[in-house]
Amino acid sequence: MRTQVAIIGAGPAGLLLGQLLHAAGIDNVILEQRSGDYVLSRIRAGVLESGTVRLLDAVGAGARLHAEGLPHDGFDLLFDGARHRIDLAGLSGKHVTVYGQTEVTRDLMELRAGQGALTVYEAEKVALHDFDGDAPYVTYLDRGEQKRLDCDFIAGCDGYHGVSRASVPSRALKTFERVYPFGWLGLLADVPPVSHELIYAGEERGFALCSMRSNSRSRYYLQCALNERVDDWSDERFWAELRRRLDPATAEALVTGPSLEKSLAPLRSFVAEPMRFGRLFLAGDAAHIVPPTGAKGLNLAASDVHYLSEALREHYAERSSAGIDAYSTRALARVWKAERFSWWLTGLMHHFPDHDGFGGRIQQAERAYLISSPAAMTALAENYVGLPF
Ligand code: RFL
Numbered sequence: 591m592r593t594q595v596a597i598i599g600a601g602p603a604g605l606l607l608g609q610l611l612h613a614a615g616i617d618n619v620i621l622e623q624r625s626g627d628y629v630l631s632r633i634r635a636g637v638l639e640s641g642t643v644r645l646l647d648a649v650g651a652g653a654r655l656h657a658e659g660l661p662h663d664g665f666d667l668l669f670d671g672a673r674h675r676i677d678l679a680g681l682s683g684k685h686v687t688v689y690g691q692t693e694v695t696r697d698l699m700e701l702r703a704g705q706g707a708l709t710v711y712e713a714e715k716v717a718l719h720d721f722d723g724d725a726p727y728v729t730y731l732d733r734g735e736q737k738r739l740d741c742d743f744i745a746g747c748d749g750y751h752g753v754s755r756a757s758v759p760s761r762a763l764k765t766f767e768r769v770y771p772f773g774w775l776g777l778l779a780d781v782p783p784v785s786h787e788l789i790y791a792g793e794e795r796g797f798a799l800c801s802m803r804s805n806s807r808s809r810y811y812l813q814c815a816l817n818e819r820v821d822d823w824s825d826e827r828f829w830a831e832l833r834r835r836l837d838p839a840t841a842e843a844l845v846t847g848p849s850l851e852k853s854l855a856p857l858r859s860f861v862a863e864p865m866r867f868g869r870l871f872l873a874g875d876a877a878h879i880v881p882p883t884g885a886k887g888l889n890l891a892a893s894d895v896h897y898l899s900e901a902l903r904e905h906y907a908e909r910s911s912a913g914i915d916a917y918s919t920r921a922l923a924r925v926w927k928a929e930r931f932s933w934w935l936t937g938l939m940h941h942f943p944d945h946d947g948f949g950g951r952i953q954q955a956e957r958a959y960l961i962s963s964p965a966a967m968t969a970l971a972e973n974y975v976g977l978p979f
Pocket residue numbers: 598599600601602603604621622623624629633634635636637638691713716747748749750751752753754774776855873874875876882884885886887888889890891
């Protein structure tokens with residue numbers, strides 16, 4: 591089989607890239623190691639920047655998002671018992687949209703299926719070949735049968751644990767990493783959200799986040815130690831701990847119910863440079879990870895594939911390699927700004943078990959400065975709604 595672009599991974603990066611390429615008349619095939627149902631069962635991101643929404647609109651995947659997504663003009667930071675609203679719309683002129691990654695993925699999958707474009711699910715033993723030459727190809731097992739996909743380019747959109755970055759010789763990669771001494775325990779439940787906007791709470795017992803998927807489905811997170819096990823957290827224990835991390839009025843308003851899902855994610859900052867090796871491009875979590883505090887992971891995947899699709903369109907339509915040559919530099923410039931923001935907001939809002947007295951006082955001063963300074967709040971808002979791309 592032959593295609594112009596072989597895309598590895600059917601997460602948001604791979605599926606959105608597939609649609610952007612399709613819109614530019616560029617043929618592509620997606621190879622995904624899991625089943626479609628498994629991909630849809632992963633509960634992840636919830637907040638979309640307006641640039642991400644613009645891309646989804648551009649490929650025709652925005653209808654349900656506009657009907658069911660919740661536009662948010664602000665969110666609250668909670669510390670020292672008080673809630674402080676960050677007026678995103680007033681400070682930045684933009685808003686974000688609360689719409690789950692699961693739904694974005696479902697919309698993109700349905701669009702792709704409607705176009706008859708090929709996604710091979712449950713592709714096993716995906717292996718990348720000869721991407722440092724002119725004739726790359728990918729091999730895989732499709733229901734036990736060995737297959738070969740020849741292509742012009744390979745897009746590695748297979749997430750942090752994928753095969754694409756791992757296929758690059760380590761001497762050609764420079765990696766940067768910060769591992770945080772805690773994780774997030776997430777719970778999804780069909781209960782109305784405690785507040786109509788998100789609350790990022792940074793109290794003494796640890797960080798908590800009140801988020802949502804709709805007006806009847808809530809998503810909550812608790813900062814927890816890395817050695818915690820999900821099985822040790824009954825729903826009752828989770829709700830009780832969440833209440834303790836909220837101010838009394840919010841705790842009082844919290845509606846609880848049985849969980850639909852609970853999962854634990856460690857927090858990490860990670861960047862691999864460069865994002866291009868010959869005819870292989872990395873995009874999304876395959877190239878970089880941010881802690882979820884800034885809600886940037888999916889949005890960075892979207893800006894990466896925007897740059898990449900533009901570069902490939904230029905290559906095919908204008909016979910110019912300028913975009914391809916600039917891809918890694920352009921993408922990394924935006925990635926590092928989001929890395930900085932996510933690291934900063936994580937530091938502002940979490941309880942650091944390894945903080946000495948100095949670190950704790952600096953965090954207090956940073957918070958006090960933020961809520962007293964329109965300039966500091968504007969910087970926060972500008973980054974949260976998403977830097978332009
Ligand atoms: P994905 O979603 O991991 O998809 C990669 C796909 O590649 C497949 N794959 C392979 N396929 C073939 N062969 C192989 N060898 C393969 N290895 C892997 C995988 O099965 C998978 O389907 O990466 P992608 O597309 O780059 O998308 C990135 C986002 O998923 C991620 O950044 C976000 O979920 C991060 N994130 C958030 N981002 C936001 O923008 N806003 C948020 O509010 C937000 N909240 C979150 C988050 C991530 C979280 N977790 C669980 C880490 C909240 C949490 C708790």
